[in-house]
Amino acid sequence: MEKERLKTLIESMGSGLLIFGREGTVNLQNGVFEKTFGFSSDSLIGKSIKEIGFPEEIEVLIEDVFLTEKVTERQIRRDESYFNVYGAPVIGRHGNWLGIIIVFHDITKLIRLEEVRKDFVANVSHELRTPITSIKGFTETLLDGAMNEPQLLKDFLEIIQKESDRLDVLIDDLLELSRIEREGFYLHYGSVHISDVIDDAMKIVSGPLDKKGMKIILEGQSRIGVEADKDRLIQVMVNLLINSINYSKEGTTIFITTSQTAKEVIIQVKDEGIGIKQDQLPRLFERFYRVDRGRSRESGGTGLGLAIVKHLIEAHAGKVTVESELGVGTAFTITLPKKAA
Numbered sequence: 592m593e594k595e596r597l598k599t600l601i602e603s604m605g606s607g608l609l610i611f612g613r614e615g616t617v618n619l620q621n622g623v624f625e626k627t628f629g630f631s632s633d634s635l636i637g638k639s640i641k642e643i644g645f646p647e648e649i650e651v652l653i654e655d656v657f658l659t660e661k662v663t664e665r666q667i668r669r670d671e672s673y674f675n676v677y678g679a680p681v682i683g684r685h686g687n688w689l690g691i692i693i694v695f696h697d698i699t700k701l702i703r704l705e706e707v708r709k710d711f712v713a714n715v716s717h718e719l720r721t722p723i724t725s726i727k728g729f730t731e732t733l734l735d736g737a738m739n740e741p742q743l744l745k746d747f748l749e750i751i752q753k754e755s756d757r758l759d760v761l762i763d764d765l766l767e768l769s770r771i772e773r774e775g776f777y778l779h780y781g782s783v784h785i786s787d788v789i790d791d792a793m794k795i796v797s798g799p800l801d802k803k804g805m806k807i808i809l810e811g812q813s814r815i816g817v818e819a820d821k822d823r824l825i826q827v828m829v830n831l832l833i834n835s836i837n838y839s840k841e842g843t844t845i846f847i848t849t850s851q852t853a854k855e856v857i858i859q860v861k862d863e864g865i866g867i868k869q870d871q872l873p874r875l876f877e878r879f880y881r882v883d884r885g886r887s888r889e890s891g892g893t894g895l896g897l898a899i900v901k902h903l904i905e906a907h908a909g910k911v912t913v914e915s916e917l918g919v920g921t922a923f924t925i926t927l928p929k930k931a932a
């Protein structure tokens with residue numbers, strides 16, 4: 592029974608395991624190890640370190656443990672994966688040395704997360720720097736004398752105001768994203784009529800919509816009910832509509848189509864705008880990803896809108912997809928479960 596138990600433990604521990612006996616040959620290997628390194632079942636039993644043919648880093652680590660009889664740990668990279676390799680001597684009850692144990696812990700996910708985090712910090716810094724450089728530059732020019740010329744004074748102050756507004760919006764979006772991503776973020780579920788969500792969102796975007804001489808046409812079923820967080824859905828719709836307005840020519844039309852299946856609600860926002868190249872689509876929902884940085888900035892975008900949309904829809908256990916054709920238009924489709932999970 593003890594043996595069975597130990598075997599189960601070793602096989603279900605989730606990390607690769609290899610044990611060398613005192614004489615320096617393998618006397619135990621588990622399934623995770625075999626799978627990770629592509630060895631067949633028990634194929635290494637009785638083999639010495641040299642016979643296994645490990646990458647040098649691992650070989651050196653194992654030899655180190657044998658030589659020093661001390662715990663050794665090292666991070667290694669193998670193709671696209673990262674491992675923390677932990678080696679320790681196995682000491683018997685009477686202090687006698689029985690061999691060594693090597694544990695391979697897959698830390699690829701952690702490393703990737705860290706990369707995403709580093710990228711994010713770099714991106715945020717870059718985004719903050721642009722408006723701040725501009726504010727700083729114009730303030731200095733004003734103080735250097737430009738302030739004595741009323742027209743320059745006004746022009747530069749307007750630029751400073753515009754750039755500070757940008758900072759404001761950017762920081763709002765960042766805080767919003769961080770709130771949504773935080774653990775413990777929850778939705779205020781209620782029964783919501785999709786048409787009410789669309790009405791409210793349309794009211795909010797009516798200013799920019801009119802300014803570009805654009806219109807919205809509603810299609811599909813009008814009274815569809817769903818359990819959702821109404822304010823969050825409005826936020827999603829506003830984000831998609833503002834994008835459609837920003838990335839479309841004047842006088843074009845946006846179509847909002849709603850439909851349903853037994854379990855799901857489907858909302859589509861389609862525009863006749865500039866469209867997006869096929870190869871850009873997979874990255875569209877990434878934080879700070881923009882097809883055209885200049886254009887996005889010009890329209891007051893932060894590059895965070897779609898990241899927020901994706902998070903909010905996923906929080907509802909729904910999904911959002913995009914289809915687009917360059918020069919023809921773009922369609923975002925949201926699918927939401929009718930009942931809250």
Ligand SMILES: Nc1ncnc2c1ncn2[C@@H]1O[C@H](COP(=O)(O)OP(=O)(O)O)[C@@H](O)[C@H]1O
Pocket residue numbers: 834835838862864865866867875880881882883887888891892893894895896897898921
């Ligand atoms: N309806 C659309 N038509 C064309 N391009 C779009 C549309 N919606 C989003 N995009 C592209 O996706 C990028 C990311 O969108 P988003 O996250 O909302 O950021 P932004 O603040 O730049 O609008 C935009 O910069 C733009 O290049």
Ligand SMILES: [Mg+2]
Pocket residue numbers: 830833834892893894896897
């Ligand atoms: Mg946007």
